[in-house]
Amino acid sequence: MNIRSQVIAIAKHAKRAANSLARLSSDVKNRVLQGMAGKIVREMDSLIEENAKDVDAAKRAGLSAAMIDRLTLKKSTIEDMAQGLREVAALPDPVGKVTSMWRRPNGLLVGRMRIPLGVIGIIYESRPNVTVDAAALCLKSGNATILRGGSEAINSNLAIVRILQAALRECAVSEEAIQLIPTTDRSAVREMLQLEEYIDLIIPRGGEDLIRAVVSESKIPVIKHYKGVCHVFVDASAERDMAVNICMNAKTQRPGVCNAMETLLVHRDIAGQFLPFVAHKLQDAGVILKGCERTKAILPHIENAEESDWYEEYLDLILSVRVVNDIGEAIAHIEQYGSLHTESIITTDYRNAQKFLNEVNSSTVLVNASTRFSDGFQLGLGAEIGISTTKLHAFGPMGLEELTTTKFIIYGNGQVRT
Amino acid sequence: MNIRSQVIAIAKHAKRAANSLARLSSDVKNRVLQGMAGKIVREMDSLIEENAKDVDAAKRAGLSAAMIDRLTLKKSTIEDMAQGLREVAALPDPVGKVTSMWRRPNGLLVGRMRIPLGVIGIIYESRPNVTVDAAALCLKSGNATILRGGSEAINSNLAIVRILQAALRECAVSEEAIQLIPTTDRSAVREMLQLEEYIDLIIPRGGEDLIRAVVSESKIPVIKHYKGVCHVFVDASAERDMAVNICMNAKTQRPGVCNAMETLLVHRDIAGQFLPFVAHKLQDAGVILKGCERTKAILPHIENAEESDWYEEYLDLILSVRVVNDIGEAIAHIEQYGSLHTESIITTDYRNAQKFLNEVNSSTVLVNASTRFSDGFQLGLGAEIGISTTKLHAFGPMGLEELTTTKFIIYGNGQVRT
Numbered sequence: 001m002n003i004r005s006q007v008i009a010i011a012k013h014a015k016r017a018a019n020s021l022a023r024l025s026s027d028v029k030n031r032v033l034q035g036m037a038g039k040i041v042r043e044m045d046s047l048i049e050e051n052a053k054d055v056d057a058a059k060r061a062g063l064s065a066a067m068i069d070r071l072t073l074k075k076s077t078i079e080d081m082a083q084g085l086r087e088v089a090a091l092p093d094p095v096g097k098v099t100s101m102w103r104r105p106n107g108l109l110v111g112r113m114r115i116p117l118g119v120i121g122i123i124y125e126s127r128p129n130v131t132v133d134a135a136a137l138c139l140k141s142g143n144a145t146i147l148r149g150g151s152e153a154i155n156s157n158l159a160i161v162r163i164l165q166a167a168l169r170e171c172a173v174s175e176e177a178i179q180l181i182p183t184t185d186r187s188a189v190r191e192m193l194q195l196e197e198y199i200d201l202i203i204p205r206g207g208e209d210l211i212r213a214v215v216s217e218s219k220i221p222v223i224k225h226y227k228g229v230c231h232v233f234v235d236a237s238a239e240r241d242m243a244v245n246i247c248m249n250a251k252t253q254r255p256g257v258c259n260a261m262e263t264l265l266v267h268r269d270i271a272g273q274f275l276p277f278v279a280h281k282l283q284d285a286g287v288i289l290k291g292c293e294r295t296k297a298i299l300p301h302i303e304n305a306e307e308s309d310w311y312e313e314y315l316d317l318i319l320s321v322r323v324v325n326d327i328g329e330a331i332a333h334i335e336q337y338g339s340l341h342t343e344s345i346i347t348t349d350y351r352n353a354q355k356f357l358n359e360v361n362s363s364t365v366l367v368n369a370s371t372r373f374s375d376g377f378q379l380g381l382g383a384e385i386g387i388s389t390t391k392l393h394a395f396g397p398m399g400l401e402e403l404t405t406t407k408f409i410i411y412g413n414g415q416v417r418t
Numbered sequence: 419m420n421i422r423s424q425v426i427a428i429a430k431h432a433k434r435a436a437n438s439l440a441r442l443s444s445d446v447k448n449r450v451l452q453g454m455a456g457k458i459v460r461e462m463d464s465l466i467e468e469n470a471k472d473v474d475a476a477k478r479a480g481l482s483a484a485m486i487d488r489l490t491l492k493k494s495t496i497e498d499m500a501q502g503l504r505e506v507a508a509l510p511d512p513v514g515k516v517t518s519m520w521r522r523p524n525g526l527l528v529g530r531m532r533i534p535l536g537v538i539g540i541i542y543e544s545r546p547n548v549t550v551d552a553a554a555l556c557l558k559s560g561n562a563t564i565l566r567g568g569s570e571a572i573n574s575n576l577a578i579v580r581i582l583q584a585a586l587r588e589c590a591v592s593e594e595a596i597q598l599i600p601t602t603d604r605s606a607v608r609e610m611l612q613l614e615e616y617i618d619l620i621i622p623r624g625g626e627d628l629i630r631a632v633v634s635e636s637k638i639p640v641i642k643h644y645k646g647v648c649h650v651f652v653d654a655s656a657e658r659d660m661a662v663n664i665c666m667n668a669k670t671q672r673p674g675v676c677n678a679m680e681t682l683l684v685h686r687d688i689a690g691q692f693l694p695f696v697a698h699k700l701q702d703a704g705v706i707l708k709g710c711e712r713t714k715a716i717l718p719h720i721e722n723a724e725e726s727d728w729y730e731e732y733l734d735l736i737l738s739v740r741v742v743n744d745i746g747e748a749i750a751h752i753e754q755y756g757s758l759h760t761e762s763i764i765t766t767d768y769r770n771a772q773k774f775l776n777e778v779n780s781s782t783v784l785v786n787a788s789t790r791f792s793d794g795f796q797l798g799l800g801a802e803i804g805i806s807t808t809k810l811h812a813f814g815p816m817g818l819e820e821l822t823t824t825k826f827i828i829y830g831n832g833q834v835r836t
Binding site for chain 2: 019022023096102104108110113115116117118196200201215216219221222223239242245246248249250253335353357358359361362363364365366367368369370372373374378379380390391392393394395396397405406407408409410411412413414415416417
């Protein structure tokens with residue numbers, strides 16, 4: 001069978017499975033998830049064995065230590081995966097919830113009921129735990145999943161999906177509910193992205209290049225975020241210690257993630273006092289600062305920020321700093337250079353807090369809190385399949401509800417249209 | 419300026435306008451809409467004059483009488499357009515509504531606030547009233563619009579948009595909020611569909627070929643429906659007069675629209691009595707019937723339904739008829755041949771009503787009511803920009819809310835992530 005027919009067969013099976021998954025009771029879905037958790041722990045040794053093949057190949061291919069670290073499955077990683085499955089089992093099932101219902105003048109009772117999206121394709125890089133996470137969230141929300149992991153994790157992913165499918169079978173659920181594209185051939189992705197007849201949504205997770213390639217080739221709707229250039233604006237009225245604390249957390253607590261601060265905007269009225277103070281702390285934590293002209297007038301020894309720096313997602317201990325005249329200039333900067341991800345204002349001024357919340361149209365906008373809270377778990381969604389900076393369907397962190405849509409349900413008693 | 423730069427300039431202007439539109443008060447938006455309504459009536463004569471150029475060209479080009487009818491602006495059409503504008507002004511503004519808010523254990527107050535999508539591109543065929551409708555709904559929901567109408571209506575559309583822009587200017591709103599691609603060159607659409615940096619959503623309205631071409635070329639998310647193959651299932655327990663009444667309404671009240679019935683499914687236990695009765699009425703109204711074998715055993719003189727007929731959106735006085743063994747077979751038929759648009763069951767059996775509502779995952783599912791109610795106005799959305807059979811973002815009839823998304827707003831008092 002060539003790759004094209006192989007991918008089409010997988011997609012057809014997924015669609016067939018989706019129809020029955022949509023009707024599965026929460027009980028059965030939860031039993032499957034618990035079964036998966038048990039199995040993954042019981043088969044830990046064989047999983048680690050398969051993973052070792054990938055790790056060896058990665059070492060021979062000269063992958064970076066950081067990448068090999070992300071690829072490696074340890075006892076603790078596998079226990080975390082199992083725990084993640086149990087947590088998804090414990091979440092409320094969004095399917096079938098009637099979110100609102102109203103009566104029309106002609107007596108029709110009209111409501112909206114949550115239903116699964118259908119078939120979700122996940123295209124991702126390296127980390128094998130995404131395989132478990134994504135499959136679990138899609139299953140709980142009643143969707144069939146087609147997984148396409150990175151080629152460097154192919155043995156690990158095959159082993160994981162074998163375990164997940166065994167758990168499906170044990171509960172008499174079709175193993176077609178969770179499938180992995182079993183080849184590392186790149187043309188398989190291209191074929192997959194054409195199958196709008198069978199696949200309802202593509203979620204790419206990985207670097208900006210991967211995501212841009214997927215968007216440009218896909219006929220299927222894609223939910224994506226290219227990058228997170230997150231801003232903190234320290235207003236003139238900010239409480240200094242709170243501002244420093246939030247800046248330190250947003251920049252240094254985990255600099256390699258999309259909700260870390262990349263640009264700091266400071267109101268000119270406090271820049272003279274605030275910048276030396278916060279710069280000292282940031283530099284102590286190893287952060288390299290790049291400043292605008294006015295910042296450099298206060299911190300003469302830091303690097304110069306080029307125009308391109310304002311667009312940069314460093315994902316590293318580097319921070320761009322700009323002094324602005326007022327909140328209007330801060331908002332205009334975010335509009336021009338931002339990525340619609342996450343922005344925070346530190347202020348004690350009521351009007352500025354409300355202005356920032358109302359006028360900044362990024363997916364998450366905060367007052368007096370760290371950008372690091374832009375995360376499905378932290379916001380109370382209970383889970384996270386990804387963060388969307390596409391304004392369509394879901395904008396911001398996506399939990400189980402964001403893997404569903406609603407249909408209109410209508411109760412009548414013979415109404416016809418006149 | 420070549421077409422590419424022209425389209426890019428329009429898109430950039432639209433994005434700039436979108437930022438200020440997002441902050442416009444409901445009052446100003448409503449004043450603009452009222453101003454448009456007044457102006458369109460006052461400038462009726464010049465509008466009819468420009469429209470006459472299109473109508474003359476269409477006649478010379480030999481377009482069908484039906485197409486010329488849809489293209490022609492009469493005094494009454496223009497008055498209806500003005501009335502439509504006033505009705506949109508009267509609708510509640512979705513922007514800024516906080517749809518829910520909850521407190522996290524760490525004291526963060528997390529909510530979701532409705533915001534406009536940004537820039538919406540509408541690609542449509544012939545009818546010039548779509549120009550007014552679409553622009554009004556996008557404006558009310560705080561979005562900038564880029565309109566690309568059919569080439570046969572270019573003079574009418576240019577004249578309409580000139581009037582709408584004048585009304586924007588009178589209220590000091592940027593005329594970039596509503597723009598028309600001023601050329602009929604087809605490459606303009608191709609260019610437009612590449613501009614994901616500036617345009618947030620494409621809504622194509624027209625025939626299936628137009629929509630398929632847009633989906634296949636677009637890098638921008640598209641909300642679409644290809645076709646409406648709507649089903650009515652008459653269950654064994656159906657009340658006969660209600661079933662006949664609904665079938666007649668769903669098929670004949672307006673056969674050329676997407677929510678008209680295209681396939682009738684009848685439970686075998688009542689087929690012998692029901693089919694002759696309903697066939698007589700349908701045939702009296704000019705409907706041509708095409709039946710499966712079992713239908714033809716009861717109605718021997720009707721045409722044979724081929725396999726391809728079950729997929730067909732006739733948009734005409736033609737109806738496919740199939741006898742099914744039970745509700746399960748009816749649902750399976752809809753799953754296999756349906757278009758996810760609208761389906762109705764006629765029944766007096768409680769369990770079958772609930773089973774149909776729960777298991778049929780089309781965008782609108784009805785019990786004991788005509789498929790013709792699948793319409794934004796009829797469902798109480800107040801307006802309709804289109805109907806989506808894409809499960810992403812919006813599924814089914816789309817009103818003003820469906821032209822918005824939500825952002826997370828978060829009130830903190832210094833929280834950082836640990």
